[in-house]
Amino acid sequence: MKFTKILIHGFWKDLPPFRLVLGLCPALAVTNSAENGMGMGLAATFVLVFSNMLISALRKVIPDKVRIASYIVVIATLVVLVEMIMKSYFFALSQQLGIFIPLIVVNCIILGRAEAFASRNPIYLSFADGLSVGLGYTLSLTLVGTIREILGAGSWFGLNIMGHNFEPFTFMVKAPGAFICLGIILGIMNFWSRRRGEIFIQT
Amino acid sequence: MDLLLLAISAIFVNNILLAQYLGNCPFCGVSKRISTAIGMGAAVIFVATLASVFTWIIYYYLLVPYNLTYIQTLAFILVIAALVQFVEIFLKKKIKVIYNALGIFLPLITTNCAVLGIALLNIKHEFNFIQMVIFSLSSATGFALAIILFAGLRERLLISPVPKAMRGTAVALVTAGIMSLAFLGFSGMVK
Numbered sequence: 001m002k003f004t005k006i007l008i009h010g011f012w013k014d015l016p017p018f019r020l021v022l023g024l025c026p027a028l029a030v031t032n033s034a035e036n037g038m039g040m041g042l043a044a045t046f047v048l049v050f051s052n053m054l055i056s057a058l059r060k061v062i063p064d065k066v067r068i069a070s071y072i073v074v075i076a077t078l079v080v081l082v083e084m085i086m087k088s089y090f091f092a093l094s095q096q097l098g099i100f101i102p103l104i105v106v107n108c109i110i111l112g113r114a115e116a117f118a119s120r121n122p123i124y125l126s127f128a129d130g131l132s133v134g135l136g137y138t139l140s141l142t143l144v145g146t147i148r149e150i151l152g153a154g155s156w157f158g159l160n161i162m163g164h165n166f167e168p169f170t171f172m173v174k175a176p177g178a179f180i181c182l183g184i185i186l187g188i189m190n191f192w193s194r195r196r197g198e199i200f201i202q203t
Numbered sequence: 204m205d206l207l208l209l210a211i212s213a214i215f216v217n218n219i220l221l222a223q224y225l226g227n228c229p230f231c232g233v234s235k236r237i238s239t240a241i242g243m244g245a246a247v248i249f250v251a252t253l254a255s256v257f258t259w260i261i262y263y264y265l266l267v268p269y270n271l272t273y274i275q276t277l278a279f280i281l282v283i284a285a286l287v288q289f290v291e292i293f294l295k296k297k298i299k300v301i302y303n304a305l306g307i308f309l310p311l312i313t314t315n316c317a318v319l320g321i322a323l324l325n326i327k328h329e330f331n332f333i334q335m336v337i338f339s340l341s342s343a344t345g346f347a348l349a350i351i352l353f354a355g356l357r358e359r360l361l362i363s364p365v366p367k368a369m370r371g372t373a374v375a376l377v378t379a380g381i382m383s384l385a386f387l388g389f390s391g392m393v394k
Contacts, residue, residue, distance in 0.1 A: 021372050024231065025316050029224035072284060072313075076277040083276065099323045102276040106316045108228050175222050176384040183369075183376030191368035 006125055010132030017140060017182075018189050020133075022108040026100050027141055028178040034157050037145025039093045041138025043086065043101060045131070047078045048110050052118040052130035054078075059119050071114045072105070079105045109137060148172045148181055206337050213341035216390055219317055220349040221383040226317030230350055231375055233308070240354035244347025246308040248340070250290065251318045254283045255339035258322040259332065279322050287313045317346050353382060 014020050017027045026044070031037040054074050055062075062070045083101050086094040094101060104110070113133055118126040149155060152172030154162035162168075171177050219225050226247070233243045258279045266272050291309045294302040312318055321342050325335045356378050365374050 021231065022228065024227040025224050028227060068313075069284060072280055073277075076280045080274060080277050084273065099320060099327060102279075102323055103225075103316050103320060105276055105280050106314045106319050108314060111314060171384075174387065175224065176380045176387060178224065179376050179380030179383055183373050183378075183380060186373040186376060187366075187369040190370075190373060194368060 003125065003128055006128045007132050010129070010134070010136035011139070014133060014136070015140060016109050016133060016137045018186055020109065020112070022112050023137065024182075025103065026107065027144060028175075028182060030097055030100050031141055031145040031148055031178060032152065032173045033149040033155075034142055034145035036093070036096050037141035037143075038138060039090065040097055040100065041134070041141040043082050043097075044104055044107060044109070045134025045138055047075065047082055047104055048113060048134040048137075049127060049130035050078050051075050051110055052113060052126040053123055055114045055118040056121060056123045056126035062119075067119065068111075068115075071111060075110055075114070076105050109133065144178075144181060144185065147185075148177060152177060206334065209334060210337055210341040211392070213338055214345040214348065215386065216392060218345045218349055218386050219320065219342045220346055221379070221386045223320070225320035226315055226346055229311060229315055229317075230353065230379070231372055233311075234350055234354040234357055234375075237351065237354045237358060240350045241347075242305055243308050243311075244350050246305040246312055247315065247317060247346050248343040249305070250283075250287060250309070250312050251321050251343040251346075252336070252339045253290070254286055254318050255322050255325055255335060257282050257286060259325055259330075259335050262326055275323075275326070279319060283318055283322070284313050317343070349382070349386075353379060356382070 010016070012019070017023045023044070026040050030040045051071070051074055055071055058070075058074075079102060082104065083094075086097075086101060113129060117129045121129070146156060149157075150162065151169050152174075154160060154166045154168045169177070172181065213219070217223060220227065220230055229243055229247075233239050261278060261282060262272070262275065266275060266278060271278075287309055291302075294305070294309075321339050324342075325338060328334075328338070330338055357375060360374060360378065369377070
């Protein structure tokens with residue numbers, strides 16, 4: 001029962017980056033196309049699942065005072081691994097994402113889940129938490145990427161879907177579009193939550 | 204002349220926050236009041252410049268000669284974490300004034316992607332030592348400039364009637380988008 005609850009909480013209740021306002025930088029930077037958003041999300045999910053499991057396994061060994069530093073070492077090691085995998089199997093995507101792959105190290109979602117969940121729960125629950133939050137993040141990034149790519153380039157996953165007469169809003173694939181798109185999605189989600197009677201406003 | 208162009212381009216044209224999207228967590232988190240934004244901006248200028256110097260030296264004199272460049276990420280984050288800790292202890296013991304002003308922001312900086320981002324960009328652009336110092340200093344100044352301007356806007360937002368659903372982070376992000384649009388105006392200045 002608890003397991004299923006943890007497995008689905010990342011899709012609405014704690015959906016990053018909207019409900020948990022963490023991990024904004026990649027959500028803004030790499031979502032200029034749906035493919036990049038999804039790639040980034042999956043890379044972060046990989047790191048998150050394994051870091052959650054490792055930290056949960058080591059939670060009795062890691063002394064309390066140096067825990068943040070220890071978490072960073074675990075996360076950084078996994079990120080180096082992801083960097084190598086991406087470079088050898090998905091070279092084009094790794095060129096697109098650029099320095100945002102090494103920057104997964106400082107993605108607050110991963111450290112946040114380690115501190116808030118994995119450090120005090122058994123391995124199988126931490127695995128479920130990592131998977132759920134990670135896939136929620138992937139979905140959000142793909143959604144933002146989809147909106148920006150369709151409006152900004154007239155295509156989706158590289159396929160032209162808006163026809164030839166469509167004049168793309170270049171604005172959407174540039175920096176301002178990212179901020180405004182994310183802000184409006186957040187507003188819509190808050191509106192929906194208020195309609196359902198959940199009290200939720202980010203501060 | 205090239206160095207001046209590099210500095211202007213890093214502060215305005217390729218502003219680290221508004222054009223390169225680095226350091227957005229503190230940008231939304233600690234920009235509610237101008238005074239905290241100034242503290243955060245100053246702490247980032249200080250740590251980012253110092254961290255860039257250290258990571259640059261470690262990269263070119265330790266990682267490159269021993270063919271260890273693949274652990275760049277791991278090495279950099281450890282250097283930054285240790286440096287932040289060291290700076291905190293040093294300031295606490297020796298320079299109380301700065302510690303009182305910046306102290307609470309220092310732990311936050313370890314996980315600030317602007318600091319690691321600047322360190323990684325220095326390597327990616329293959330800068331020499333002087334270019335690296337100028338680039339780090341001006342990128343961090345760009346961060347401070349953007350966060351202080353943004354805090355000013357957010358103080359005004361508090362007293363304006365914002366629709367209920369958009370309050371908080373939502374309207375902050377839209378405001379940041381408009382600010383970023385304004386900074387896009389600089390993009391013709393320097394190639």
